[in-house]
Amino acid sequence: MAADARNQLTDESAAPAPVRTTARPATAPVVAPVADAAGPRDTPRPRVAHGCWYPSPDPRGEHVAFICDRDGAPQLWAGPVGSDDAHLLDTGPDHVTEVSWSPGGEWIAYTVAPGGSGHTRVLCVRPDGSDRRVLAGAEPGRSAYLGCWARDGSALAVTVAEPVGERAGPLTATDRPPGWTERDGHATLLDGIRPGGAGDGTTAPVRDRLTAYLVDPAGTTAPRLLADETGAATLRVCDISQDGRLALLRRGPRARREAVVVRTADQAPTCALPVADGDPWIGRFSSDARTVWLRSNHDREFAALLALRLDGADERKDLGVVVARDGCDLELLTFVEGDRRAALAWNDGGTSVLETLPLTAEGSAPPALREVPLAHEVVTRVTAAGPHGMVVALSGSRRRPGVWAVPTSAPPARTPWSASDAASVPRGLPPAPPVPLRATARDGLLLGGWYHRAPGRSPGEPAPCVVHLHGGPEEQERPVFDPLYQELLGRGMDVFAPDVRGSSGWGRSFVDADLGEGRFAAIDDVADCATHAVASGFADPQRLAVMGHSYGGYLTLASLVWHPHLFRTGITVCGMSDFATFFAGTEPWLAESAAHKYGHPERDSALLRALSPMSRVDELRVPLLAVHGEHDTNVPPGESEQIVSAARARGLVAKLMLLRDEGHDFRRADNRRLFRRAAAEWMQRWLLG
Structure with a gap:
């Protein structure tokens, strides 16, 4: 049977090259143009069973960049909301994992995973598929992760990950703790000390460094450092304030995530608050940067929408719950209609409830929740689409993932390039809800x-x-x-x-x-x-x-x-x-x-x-x-x-x-x-x- 076939790994993939680093400054990523991916960009004949997910609309809400596997692998696509004329933006073989259209409309940023590995890199491309360039993560041993755009679209936040410390090959028998089994690959003893780690007779741990930058996709200005941490589990830039003074970071290990407000001028943290696991996009600054809207389970069993108010020194002034639902986690938090409303996706026992509510600059919310009807059971992503609508990615028990346009004054409508329910599943057994x-x-x-x-x-x-x-x-x-x-x-x-x-x-x-x-x-x-x-x-x-x-x-x-x-x-x-x-x-x-x-x-x-x-x-x-x-x-x-x-x-x-x-x-x-x-x-x- 098929499971009998075993494809051997190459020596190169089984034994990574040693990495030698010490306590040196982090190296900023270099923006580098890359050749257009070979192959046609005309819309191929869609496979009957395909999915579309992770949508990111342009500033006017007329076109959407998204991930689709209709050609056999998750690739970057874009298409108008009301037409099935979708087209490939990158025909390369690397799997696309995240997408983000710039606020000015000039660029589409996306993350790819070469060979399906966890060593990801961040690229940008023009909406017509031209001028493709890598922003971060192309250097050997590094990975890069997508962050937010600056509000004016002039720069994109990226996080670069690289090992630091000494790695000189597999552990020897004397290096391993009791019961350690020999295997290929480098050691990740979190507090472990390797002999000769610094190369000068001293010792150094093998850790991971995560560094966040603001990068100009055009490469006309140098990258700007936002945060630099060694031994961090995660680090993502979720928002930059309208005036550019503050950045909202998400960091920390699983089940211990936290939101951190830092000053961009000197990378100094001003306050921190625990936040929930799950979707990394945890919140956003108000237009005057005096309030931080957060999806958080701080001092709570279930995540809710919280308003963290900052004083004149950008430190915590007070904290309040804006809206919560009994027994439900706030799973997704997005800001739509020019940040005048919050879109809230609640997890109610596994199914989703999507609501919107108006926000005020003072951080209070009138009790004017408006529920959005859903065609399927689970919301996987919500994004703003122009000044008056949003785009929602849905998954359900009877279909593959698809994207719906949700105008402010009209019911949700499936985008034409998302497969219909009937075409979502190959011919044969019709799916049934569990x-x-x-x-x-x-x-x-x-x-x-x-x-x-x-x-x-x-x-x-x-x-x-x-x-x-x-x-x-x-x-x-x-x-x-x-x-x-x-x-x-x-x-x-x-x-x-x-x-x-x-x-x-x-x-x-x-x-x-x-x-x-x-x-x-x-x-x-x-x-x-x-x-x-x-x-x-x-x-x-x-x-x-x-x-x-x-x-x-x-x-x-x-x-x-x-x-x-x-x-x-x-x-x-x-x-x-x-x-x-x-x-x-x-x-x-x-x-x-x-x-x-x-x-x-x-x-x-x-x-x-x-x-x-x-x-x-x-x-x-x-x-x-x-x-x-x-x-x-x-x-x-x-x-x-x-x-x-x-x-x-x-x-x-x-x-x-x-x-x-x-x-x-x-x-x-x-x-x-x-x-x-x-x-x-x-x-x-x-x-x-």
């Missing part, structure tokens, strides 16, 4: 989730069931169309997609419930969810399987070795199998963030060993399929390689499937189809065979 299913953990915690029932089965008939676990762990299962689920359902298997503890959408306490020793309870949650599906009459207890992506892949492996008799098979996708090797090989910035969530690789080494599936691999009893992107820099492919090798050494059926030109997320249409079919065939073999 039903919510709440399970109770053994310690009494209420868990969320959605159950997808295969068609044609009577209500009381127990079915073979695949428990699918999302990543994060702070992600959340949503009632949206998933081609993988559709493939499994079409072969007669149900899918239960639960939110175990650590997932978002159910409050801050729920997100933090898996920290430290709580991760053992998260592993038990998987078993409790499977048991609940059986007790509800949906699932056949003799035909259960488990699979998941990223953290869900880790949780899959953990469930198989902690509950070895519950599932008949499992599929881990880009999942961690050993926390020691994960921290040794992952990106430094991700290690900084993951240490808070999973544990510190040195201080918590005993806990991490106990939580690692490799430490209990002798308990594995069932066939295992591992799938990985060859360019995954978040969770290196060695995590799958070592668990498959260990399973085979114990006489178990175990397969490894490496997808070429993919990273942590599979984005190419051909690879996605290959993965879906291989996964469905594997499940069909072991659950139905």
Whole structure:
């Protein structure tokens, strides 16, 4: 079957070149024109099943730049709101991940992930596809991330990430902490000291430096430094005040994000406030820079819209809640109609509620919320479209992602270049909405989730069931169309997609419930969810399987070795199998963030060993399929390689499937189809065979 094919990595990708850095000043990015990507820019004949997402309109709201995979990979497109005459702006092979049209309309900025890896770079292009240039991230060993535009469109904020400290190759046996497993890649001991790190007989840690700049896309003025942090987990410039004096930054590890106001003249912070995880665009300054509107869960269980008021020294004066909804997170916050209204997307148990409300300069809001009707269940992005409207990206249980125009005085309308509901799914089984299913953990915690029932089965008939676990762990299962689920359902298997503890959408306490020793309870949650599906009459207890992506892949492996008799098979996708090797090989910035969530690789080494599936691999009893992107820099492919090798050494059926030109997320249409079919065939073999 397809899963038998394994594409070997090259020596170059398996052994990154050493990086030698000391406490030197950061090097500003250099704007460099690049050749136009080869190939036609005429609109190709669209694939029947395609999605459009991450829209960014021009200043007049007449055209929209967006990401679309109609040509087989996520690429940069643009088109008028009322016509299907969309066209490619960059025909290159690199996956596009974010898009931002400049306030003046002259440029479209976007982030690409070469080879699907996590080493991203930021580019700009003219709206007609000409004058393409790289702004940051092209230098070896660096990555760059998109920030906001200056209000006048003269410059774009970018964040540049680069390793600092000494990296001279893999750790030796004497360098590794107890239980450390040899593997390729650099070490990311967050507080670890490497001998000779500074090159002068002293020592230096291997960390990550994140530096934010304002960059002129035309290259006529030098980049301007906004922030510089070593050992940071994240750093994004979310807004620049109208007068250019202040910048709003989002920084910090997962579950400990914070908004920071800094003076652009000297990069000095003036105040900070905790903010919620999720969408990185956390807020915006009012026109007079005396108020900062924030999406925050500060001192709250669920995120709300807060108004942070600044005094004459740009420090915190007072803080107030503008609007909140009981039991709902404010998931997306955007400002429309010339910043006169806020657009608020609330997460209500997994589905979205979109509202707008007027704002005042004093930071108060009249009780004039206006709900926007939605054609589908989940809002993934909201952006202003000219002075009187907005553009909304939607996903739903019956369609692939699409973009809707929302005029102020008219109902939402699907953009013509977004696939219709009927054309969103290939011919065959029509998609059906899942039903919510709440399970109770053994310690009494209420868990969320959605159950997808295969068609044609009577209500009381127990079915073979695949428990699918999302990543994060702070992600959340949503009632949206998933081609993988559709493939499994079409072969007669149900899918239960639960939110175990650590997932978002159910409050801050729920997100933090898996920290430290709580991760053992998260592993038990998987078993409790499977048991609940059986007790509800949906699932056949003799035909259960488990699979998941990223953290869900880790949780899959953990469930198989902690509950070895519950599932008949499992599929881990880009999942961690050993926390020691994960921290040794992952990106430094991700290690900084993951240490808070999973544990510190040195201080918590005993806990991490106990939580690692490799430490209990002798308990594995069932066939295992591992799938990985060859360019995954978040969770290196060695995590799958070592668990498959260990399973085979114990006489178990175990397969490894490496997808070429993919990273942590599979984005190419051909690879996605290959993965879906291989996964469905594997499940069909072991659950139905």
